[in-house]
Amino acid sequence: MNTGTRGGFTRTVPFWAGLTFGTFGAVMGLALTDAINSVTALILMIVPAGLFFQTMRVANSASDCIGRGEAQRLYIKRVAIFASAYLVVIALQVSLLEGDDVSLAARAALSVMPGLAICGVFWAIGRLIVDEKDEFIRMLIVRQTLIATGLALGFATIWGFLETGGVVPHIPAYWFAVAFFFGQFVGAASNRITHGSWGAL
Amino acid sequence: MKNRLKVLRAERNWSQQDLADRLEVSRQSVNAIETGRYDPSLPLAFKIADVFELAIEEIFTRD
Numbered sequence A: 001m002n003t004g005t006r007g008g009f010t011r012t013v014p015f016w017a018g019l020t021f022g023t024f025g026a027v028m029g030l031a032l033t034d035a036i037n038s039v040t041a042l043i044l045m046i047v048p049a050g051l052f053f054q055t056m057r058v059a060n061s062a063s064d065c066i067g068r069g070e071a072q073r074l075y076i077k078r079v080a081i082f083a084s085a086y087l088v089v090i091a092l093q094v095s096l097l098e099g100d101d102v103s104l105a106a107r108a109a110l111s112v113m114p115g116l117a118i119c120g121v122f123w124a125i126g127r128l129i130v131d132e133k134d135e136f137i138r139m140l141i142v143r144q145t146l147i148a149t150g151l152a153l154g155f156a157t158i159w160g161f162l163e164t165g166g167v168v169p170h171i172p173a174y175w176f177a178v179a180f181f182f183g184q185f186v187g188a189a190s191n192r193i194t195h196g197s198w199g200a201l
Numbered sequence B: 001m002k003n004r005l006k007v008l009r010a011e012r013n014w015s016q017q018d019l020a021d022r023l024e025v026s027r028q029s030v031n032a033i034e035t036g037r038y039d040p041s042l043p044l045a046f047k048i049a050d051v052f053e054l055a056i057e058e059i060f061t062r063d
Helices: A015-032 A038-043 A046-065 A070-096 A104-131 A135-164 A175-195 B005-011 B016-023 B027-034 B042-052
Strands: A003-008 A008-013
Touching: A003 B027, A015 A038, A015 A046, A015 A070, A038 A046, A038 A070, A046 B005, A070 A104, A104 A135, A135 A175, A135 B027, B005 B016, B005 B027, B016 B027, B016 B042
Parallel strands: none
Antiparallel strands: A003 A008
């Protein structure tokens, strides 16, 4: 169902999403290991950004196939916008924060932007819950998000105490957002097992 | 809660998608209700009753 066909080869949403994150990771890896300079990294970021739009295009056509409503189409668009903004600002951050001559204000502005882009995705999830008219799908989204929130908070709490005890190293707090998104996958799997549907996120 | 959705749908020769379109919900919702994985809200139960032109208690029964 969730497929896009071109040239006789059927490509799924996970295929394009994997390609997007793979190229993004490759560019980031090259930039962080100084294999390419920051300008090249910024230019190469166009590749994952373009692939991301393709992912969203395929996801949109897939959602048409399975009769997803207006709320879910809006959600996909909002996530596409904030994820693209995230790719751009993270590239800016990598390329512009390298030198020591960056002022504190510029450093703060560049550092807060990726977080705000991710907050945009959180907002999009909230809007989806408000906008979704199908009560069963809405229940699945709420259930999935509660599982993700619980998992992220649990991870943050347990890691924090382990860190205080000197058992584990310190990690940047944005990893808890990563735990939240991982939790969304866990929530979707839980929905599939208990309610027979992956949900909408 | 038990329901007769599958039987009533079969009597009318409707697919799950046909019923979903009439109820303005997703096919997944119809499937979840039919298989007893989800109990609909009272407004949706009334809508289902209206679509089948039956009373709610003729469609839904206690376990």
